[in-house]
Amino acid sequence: MSNLAVLPILIPLLAGIFAAFIHNKTKMVRIFSIIVSISNLVVVSYIGYLVFQNGSIILETGGWKAPYGIVLVADMLSILLVITTNIIAVACVFFARKSLSQQQENFYFYTFFFLLITGVSGAFLTGDLFNLFVFFEVLLMASYALIVLGGGKIQLRESIKYVLINLFSSILFVTVVSFLYSVVGTVNMAQIAERVQEVEQRGILTTIAILLFFVFATKAAVFPLYYWLPKSYVVPNPVVSALFGALLTKVGIYSILRVFTTIFVYEIDITHQFFLWLAALTMISGVIGALSTNNIKLIISYNIIPAVGFMLMGIGLYTEASISGSIYYLLHDMIVKGTLFLIVGAIVAITGTSDLRKMGGLIHHYPVIGWLFFVASLTLAGIPPFSGFIGKLLLLQEGLAQDQIAIVIIGLITSLLILFSMIRIFIQAFWGEKDDTITPNRIKSRAYAWPIAFLVAFSVFLGVGAEYVYPMVEDISTYLLDPSQYIDSVLKE
């Protein structure tokens, strides 16, 4: 029964290895990947059902007891994020066969794709800090390979910076883990939480907490550590950008959420107050970037950053409602960022350019993609009844209740500017005179539209069906705010 917790890691890992063997049989590897990712989604949803029915599933690998061995913890938060990851994976695997060239597909795309899913699921499920580093490395290695897939001049140039920055933050991560080990004598998150509680987080532990935050903030693209993100998310193939935008920064946010609600929660005045300021700056700087450019891919990449700010704001406020707001926003943002990158990829594939000034009138030829984009951008900006609204409402309400007026105002202005930057794409690319010289490729555009519609359906469900999702998220935030539940379930006391 507890062995189920390893399946979300094991299935994509084995699938990735197998895909490497059949990499040059294009049709076979496509069908194989589609079958595996759908069945993985089914398996993960079943595990999620079990977790919500019977409580966390904890696997002590190799039979070693919890503080000594490696543990995998599938609790409500991590399994919900793993399910979302797999939803995006299914959409991307359908999109990949249209958006990649055959050469790219044959060059181990599916292998690295599955390894990326392995790393992301592993990072969500792991119960100790060193394994978090290892799974970070697994997903980063896959992402290094995906970002250079195709080997263009600009891709190589930008990927060097991406690799170097991530490598530096990984080295820092190892160093911080060893600091923490020397102070508390363990790397198991539950036991660290217990020991930090015993000594009530003395000065040195707060220092380590800030260092750890620095590492996760680099991965999550928090101000001022977001500079590497926009350009390196523009250069790869759209399906790769969609995977990155949907998953990679969210792993960083998840780590911050986990560590700063379970372990370091005794010096809120220092750490969490600091997050609020950073959240405000992250929102502003991200949205300014989004307004500064005419490249549609770059606009979407910059829009990742304010979302990170919103999620960080919820962690900084540190109340039950704000944490549920963050989690809701996290789920919503994973899906909507995947959607937007796929749509933009389709637009670029149709028009052959990513410059906003060279487009116009696309909605006459491609109405489906146009309206999908419209819904997705309203979702992103947080227009009710779509999913972005609920997360934002929770966060801003809680901000008002906590008397943090400044950040609420900044949040509102940011949302407005996000809407502006998205509508700008809609007006310039989709509206305008009908260009009769274009003969639309209906079959191709339909193939692009299906995976996007699949994701849009989920993000609409998150908004309209909030009464089904919200109770779950509320349960998770009560669970997160009481670390003793996590500690007891892992250490079995």
Added chain:
Amino acid sequence: MEIITSMLAGILFATGIYNLLQKQMLRIIIGTALLSHGAHLFILTMGKLKRGKPPILVEGVEKYVDPLPQALILTSIVISFGVTSFLLVLAYRASLLNETDNMEELRGSDYE
């Protein structure tokens, strides 16, 4: 002993960061390698160096060296080895295609 190794780790970090701040790509890669060596040495120091027998289960041995940092280093070495080799190949390809190995010239403001 711990003092010496932590100083050594510090020196490795310092030289690593110095190299990281250079313009030539190869130097930067050497910098990351030095940094990861510093980090590994640091883990070893943090687990306390010599305070007993090797961590092998034998009757009668009460005090033994903490095995966990060594397990962590082993994992971390493998990872940094992999990343360094990948980075070398990447830098080679990038310098061939872009015809420079100077990071100043690789800045670029065009996105297409």
